[in-house]
Amino acid sequence: MNGVLLEINNLSRHFVTGGHTLKAIDELSLSLQTGEVLGIVGESGSGKTTLGRVAMRLLEPTSGSVLFEGRDIWKTRGKELKAIRRRMQMVFQDPFASLNPRMTIARNVEEPLIIHRLSGRAGRRLMVHEALDAVNLPSGCADRYPHELSGGQRQRAVIARALALKPALLICDEAVSALDLSVQAQILNLLTNLKAAFGLSYLFIAHGLNVVRHISDRVAVMYMGQIVECSETNELFEAPRHPYTEALISSLPDPGAGDTRRRIILKGDIPSLIEPPAGCRFHTRCIYAQDLCRHSAPALHAEAHPAACHFPLR
């Protein structure tokens, strides 16, 4: 690890709907080191996808800042912004929607190189070839159209397109969720290899805990627009401190006969983001909730393994 690549400070993103304000992200802070994979997990509605879009400059924040390599991506303009855009790339869940169906795979991969005016035609061809090679797409795929490829091959093509721009950061939003389990494992291994080969960093957003565990150096757990726990991956899975994390982990399939974990069934759904519960937002579903939790919001303190809980488990 070598310095902070991405820094998010007190970020909020609210949506006004039907006269109500929905707080999708609420005063969230995190940082990603160069060369690190930071996993972001949480149930649907936790705000993780909104976080990825704001970090990628696709959605404007209501307040707070996103610094990439020390520059505020929402304050930069012109050439500086274009350079930042090239160095931050996103891989979405649906590769079909990410690729132009009327272009061959090679042309899809070349397109961002043309937009960013990188190299001449011959140079671009070489860059496309290198990118497709790096993601192990069979050479015959270059001249095919997206619908002629399998789901896994299409996602490889999307990753190749991002890679061709030589980014520093990939924001992966449910990048393997739509794939079969065996293909998921292949793409996760590919991403791990590419990280090492190209010195990449990932913000890896997913609802699947096992997927995040497989690839991440650290994991941040989100609940109702906030991070409730953040830790080095093994520690988070072996010794969660926040009751929400404990419940999520307890829902994973039993790893073996020696496993003594008890299954914790979360009560009810995530409450409305329009009227979040007072105090700790998790208190309506927490099996450890006490009076204090109903009126006092716990903070996420800066420490090695922070958990936003008045009564952390460890």
Ligand code: SF4
């Ligand atoms: Fe549960 Fe209270 Fe901790 Fe919230 S603060 S997670 S309600 S114990």
